[in-house]
Amino acid sequence: MQRIRIRYAKRGPLRFTSHRDFARAFERALRRAGVPVAFSQGFTPHPKISYASAAPTGVASEAEYLEIGLQAPVDPSALRAALDAALSPGLDVLDAVEARGGSLADRIQASHWRVELPGVDPDVLRQAVAEFQAAPEVLVERMTKQGRRRFDARNAVNHIGVVDPTEAPSGVMGIPCAILDLVVRQVTPSVRPDDVLSGLRVVADLELPAPPRATRLAQGTLTAQGEIVDPLEADRDEAAIGER
Numbered sequence: 001m002q003r004i005r006i007r008y009a010k011r012g013p014l015r016f017t018s019h020r021d022f023a024r025a026f027e028r029a030l031r032r033a034g035v036p037v038a039f040s041q042g043f044t045p046h047p048k049i050s051y052a053s054a055a056p057t058g059v060a061s062e063a064e065y066l067e068i069g070l071q072a073p074v075d076p077s078a079l080r081a082a083l084d085a086a087l088s089p090g091l092d093v094l095d096a097v098e099a100r101g102g103s104l105a106d107r108i109q110a111s112h113w114r115v116e117l118p119g120v121d122p123d124v125l126r127q128a129v130a131e132f133q134a135a136p137e138v139l140v141e142r143m144t145k146q147g148r149r150r151f152d153a154r155n156a157v158n159h160i161g162v163v164d165p166t167e168a169p170s171g172v173m174g175i176p177c178a179i180l181d182l183v184v185r186q187v188t189p190s191v192r193p194d195d196v197l198s199g200l201r202v203v204a205d206l207e208l209p210a211p212p213r214a215t216r217l218a219q220g221t222l223t224a225q226g227e228i229v230d231p232l233e234a235d236r237d238e239a240a241i242g243e244r
Helices: 012-016 019-032 076-086 122-134 193-204 233-243
Strands: 002-010 049-052 060-070 091-098 110-118 139-144 147-152 157-162 177-185 213-222
Touching: 002 076, 012 060, 019 049, 019 076, 076 091, 091 233, 110 193, 122 157, 122 177, 122 193, 139 193, 177 193
Parallel strands: 060 213
Antiparallel strands: 002 060, 002 091, 049 060, 110 177, 110 213, 139 147, 157 177
């Protein structure tokens, strides 16, 4: 009857929620909110929910997306409010729109990240970034479901820079905190912020004295100017055309 696309956030301690745990929590929220969710056919029916490019466990995000199928039409704004109230604080439903065609996954071409590096001097990071940019390729390794894979972390990076000190926190008790600003294209295998940090270690021997804190700020369609467009904008535009 209807498909709804949702943007949600993982904040604070809830960034350690795994994708599987979030899926369970979201299904419970659907039941609490009385959402008329549609189910698949077969012996073990499942709610019709599809996720698009979920963030890794331990990573905060302001731009996670999913789509649900419904048995009956609902008002997207009312659905957003009901689901947000049914989820724990830190798992926050930010937006909901009616799907107007196309694939949600096809609209996610890149992600914008902010990575805080406690204990790293911004000038040291700036030099490491310069060496990363100058390299024709930066090979890193990561364990995947298919085993250990070696791939180029440089090619997927559309933008990499260091946040200006006037826009960054000064750190705790005088300890520096450099902040990496990163836009990464969707490729196979996927390149994550920790892969880029591994690349910085490869090309510039950048060592991290403390665990990094990554936050996904946005994901969506990548324009020629390097900007990221919210994947729900196309649905809003088509809805506005239909109302004229």
